[in-house]
Amino acid sequence: MSKIVIDEARCKGCGLCTIACPRKLVTLSDVPNSLGYTVAIFSEAEKCTGCALCAEMCPDVAIMVFKEPQP
Numbered sequence: 296m297s298k299i300v301i302d303e304a305r306c307k308g309c310g311l312c313t314i315a316c317p318r319k320l321v322t323l324s325d326v327p328n329s330l331g332y333t334v335a336i337f338s339e340a341e342k343c344t345g346c347a348l349c350a351e352m353c354p355d356v357a358i359m360v361f362k363e364p365q366p
């Protein structure tokens with residue numbers, strides 16, 4: 296299964312990744328973190344294709360993509 300990992304320390308909550316994901320698997324938290332940012336949250340990991348569009352869009356390089364190898 297492909298997945299992403301979001302580095303909350305780098306995320307500024309800009310929301311660009313939420314727009315970029317064609318499957319709408321990334322959303323912004325409702326609750327600000329200790330720095331006051333509503334950081335990105337990854338959900339429904341089983342639907343992630345590993346396309347990396349979210350990571351390519353992130354200006355803060357906060358998203359790592361782990362793509363499942365194709366058979």
Ligand code: SF4
Pocket residue numbers: 298299315316317318319320321342343344345346347348349350360
């Ligand atoms: S890798 Fe692709 S499918 Fe997975 S969360 Fe990012 S944009 Fe969405």
Ligand code: SF4
Pocket residue numbers: 301305306307308309310311312313334335352353354355356357358
């Ligand atoms: S694009 Fe990057 S900085 Fe912006 S909300 Fe997503 S993970 Fe955070």
